[in-house]
Amino acid sequence: MAKPKEPTDRKERNSFLILGNLACLDLVNTEAVFAGEPVDLLQGFGDLTDWLGETGVVEPPAARSARERWEGKAEAAVAFRQAVTLRTSLRRMVERLSVGKGATEDQVETINRVLAERPAYRQLVRKGRGFSSTLVPVHESAMQLLVPVAESAAWLLEQGDLSLLRRCENPRCVLFFYDTTRNGRRRWCSMAGCGSRAKAAAYYRRSRAAKAGR
Numbered sequence: 001m002a003k004p005k006e007p008t009d010r011k012e013r014n015s016f017l018i019l020g021n022l023a024c025l026d027l028v029n030t031e032a033v034f035a036g037e038p039v040d041l042l043q044g045f046g047d048l049t050d051w052l053g054e055t056g057v058v059e060p061p062a063a064r065s066a067r068e069r070w071e072g073k074a075e076a077a078v079a080f081r082q083a084v085t086l087r088t089s090l091r092r093m094v095e096r097l098s099v100g101k102g103a104t105e106d107q108v109e110t111i112n113r114v115l116a117e118r119p120a121y122r123q124l125v126r127k128g129r130g131f132s133s134t135l136v137p138v139h140e141s142a143m144q145l146l147v148p149v150a151e152s153a154a155w156l157l158e159q160g161d162l163s164l165l166r167r168c169e170n171p172r173c174v175l176f177f178y179d180t181t182r183n184g185r186r187r188w189c190s191m192a193g194c195g196s197r198a199k200a201a202a203y204y205r206r207s208r209a210a211k212a213g214r
Contacts, residue, residue: 015041017029017032018055019175021177022178023055023149024090025177029189032175042080042084045076045142050063052066057145079145085110089107094165094176098167108157114149117141119138121135122134164184168188169194
């Protein structure tokens with residue numbers, strides 16, 4: 001994939017594509033193609049926290065709090081670089097998985113490095129007349145924001161049906177999705193985007209063929 005350019009304004013940069021059905025795929029899809037040009041929707045830690053909150057990977061209040069706490073600090077810069085590294089590795093991984101190849105050891109190690117960023121202990125809490133347990137982080141860091149994305153990738157490798165992992169059938173599109181439709185026949189990143197364009201092109205071809213046959 002060619003090096004994506006920076007979107008021209010903040011509004012465009014915040015037009016995240018939430019269509020992958022898995023957090024790891026939605027992160028991959030922050031590299032997209034608009035008007036035929038590759039675009040990177042993540043240009044810094046602020047964009048990353050916006051994406052985390054908008055996709056629901058992190059609760060929106062927690063995402064805003066993380067931005068206020070760490071933006072402009074060295075820890076935020078490290079977390080953003082790790083997010084880009086994770087995204088690159090995940091893109092290569094899903095490209096392989098979508099054509100029947102396995103994840104490489106390097107790709108698995110990248111996921112594991114992020115998973116290791118959230119040391120936690122289990123705590124019992126009352127729930128009505130009974131109890132439930134929850135994980136409590138030992139400490140908080142900007143890097144921990146990426147753990148749910150890595151957990152999503154781990155789920156895909158461990159439990160996911162890889163036949164449902166697909167790349168949009170538009171050859172110019174670079175977006176991936178996990179097909180959760182009832183019939184398992186989703187072909188496009190979205191019907192409003194590539195699906196609509198494909199239908200319009202097919203209609204145009206049928207119309208021309210019908211006119212030529214008169």
